[in-house]
Amino acid sequence: MLWNSLTALALVAPSNALIRFGCSQLVVDRLDPLVEPGNTPSAHLHQIIGGNSFTPDMRHDVMDPAKLSTCTTCQPADDFSNYWTAPLFFKARNGTYKRVPQKPNSGFEGQIGGMTVYYMQNQLADFAQKAKVKAFPPGFRMIIGSPTSGTRAEADKFPQLTYTCLQDMSTRFPETKNFPKKPCPAGIMVNLRFPTCWDGKNLDSPDHMAHITYPATGTFESQGPCPGSHPVRVPQVMFEVIYETKEFNDLAQWPEDGSQPFVYSFGDQTGFANHGDYLFGWKDDALQKIMDDECFVNCKSMRTQSIEAMNSCSVSRKVDEDIGDSTWIAALPGQHHSEKKARSYHA
Numbered sequence: 555m556l557w558n559s560l561t562a563l564a565l566v567a568p569s570n571a572l573i574r575f576g577c578s579q580l581v582v583d584r585l586d587p588l589v590e591p592g593n594t595p596s597a598h599l600h601q602i603i604g605g606n607s608f609t610p611d612m613r614h615d616v617m618d619p620a621k622l623s624t625c626t627t628c629q630p631a632d633d634f635s636n637y638w639t640a641p642l643f644f645k646a647r648n649g650t651y652k653r654v655p656q657k658p659n660s661g662f663e664g665q666i667g668g669m670t671v672y673y674m675q676n677q678l679a680d681f682a683q684k685a686k687v688k689a690f691p692p693g694f695r696m697i698i699g700s701p702t703s704g705t706r707a708e709a710d711k712f713p714q715l716t717y718t719c720l721q722d723m724s725t726r727f728p729e730t731k732n733f734p735k736k737p738c739p740a741g742i743m744v745n746l747r748f749p750t751c752w753d754g755k756n757l758d759s760p761d762h763m764a765h766i767t768y769p770a771t772g773t774f775e776s777q778g779p780c781p782g783s784h785p786v787r788v789p790q791v792m793f794e795v796i797y798e799t800k801e802f803n804d805l806a807q808w809p810e811d812g813s814q815p816f817v818y819s820f821g822d823q824t825g826f827a828n829h830g831d832y833l834f835g836w837k838d839d840a841l842q843k844i845m846d847d848e849c850f851v852n853c854k855s856m857r858t859q860s861i862e863a864m865n866s867c868s869v870s871r872k873v874d875e876d877i878g879d880s881t882w883i884a885a886l887p888g889q890h891h892s893e894k895k896a897r898s899y900h901a
């Protein structure tokens with residue numbers, strides 16, 4: 555019987571919707587339009603992808619990226635959203651830092667740095683589910699994770715923010731909550747899955763998280779129900795950020811105490827403070843149409859642009875400082891007391 559039902563599933567067309575696409579780097583700059591709107595510079599450095607209307611201040615009453623952008627670094631031609639995370643640095647034994655470059659997933663060769671973005675209606679590769687999701691409205695934004703999480707318990711408040719130590723580009727397991735403790739031959743992949751239940755009313759909230767939450771029981775993948783306070787099931791937004799660590803994998807350059815050498819731009823050496831920001835900016839109802847289309851990765855309803863067009867979109871940096879791309883810098887940008895703030899994880 556089981557064999558029969560599996561066969562039947564294999565013969566029908568996938569009924570789930572999931573899009574997965576690459577976005578090239580838009581800019582790496584010390585700006586934080588959600589947490590510190592207007593501050594130029596903000597406290598720490600970010601790496602940003604998406605629409606070129608990205609500016610230091612993006613309060614939703616002021617702007618809609620889909621209306622103000624003229625290009626996007628993302629593959630879908632109608633996605634002017636912005637997505638950002640804190641970049642990773644390598645800390646040398648002499649205390650200086652270099653920024654770790656990002657590289658595309660396999661299949662997205664040619665893309666300059668950036669990330670891979672997913673919008674999931676259902677669990678990856680579960681073709682039987684038929685649940686619907688409501689696309690985000692204009693002005694919607696959210697943050698997941700916290701730059702102040704310093705312990706495993708604090709990190710566990712955000713269940714799906716993890717790291718994968720890439721043995722090769724197809725490694726997907728295991729995932730850890732802390733930075734890998736050993737060199738990763740093909741790089742470090744940071745996985746950020748956002749909550750999938752929305753209160754249905756607020757485009758934002760003071761901490762940029764209260765208007766969203768996780769399913770009441772189970773997970774998005776297991777189709778756990780959304781709680782009454784946040785009843786609207788939205789797509790699961792996921793980022794994969796891959797760091798090319800090969801320049802830094804020589805153990806002779808790692809700390810002598812056996813700890814690992816990578817540190818976020820705001821000083822976290824544990825990895826527990828993994829966090830990401832999302833600012834919705836799809837044109838009109840393009841995202842809803844794709845989600846309703848129940849297509850898988852290559853969706854006819856998703857208008858795409860070439861990698862050349864993605865790579866040719868960028869904005870110039872507003873904060874003029876050395877961010878450690880080619881030289882070793884004495885302190886993380888904006889973090890002049892980084893040695894005091896830095897937390898290391900030896901367990």
Ligand SMILES: *[C@@H]1O[C@H](CO)[C@@H](O)[C@H](O)[C@H]1NC(C)=O
Binds near residue numbers: 649
């Ligand atoms: C610090 O260490 C890096 C990496 O080993 C090296 O390239 C750089 O020259 C060193 N800087 C100083 C000032 O010693």
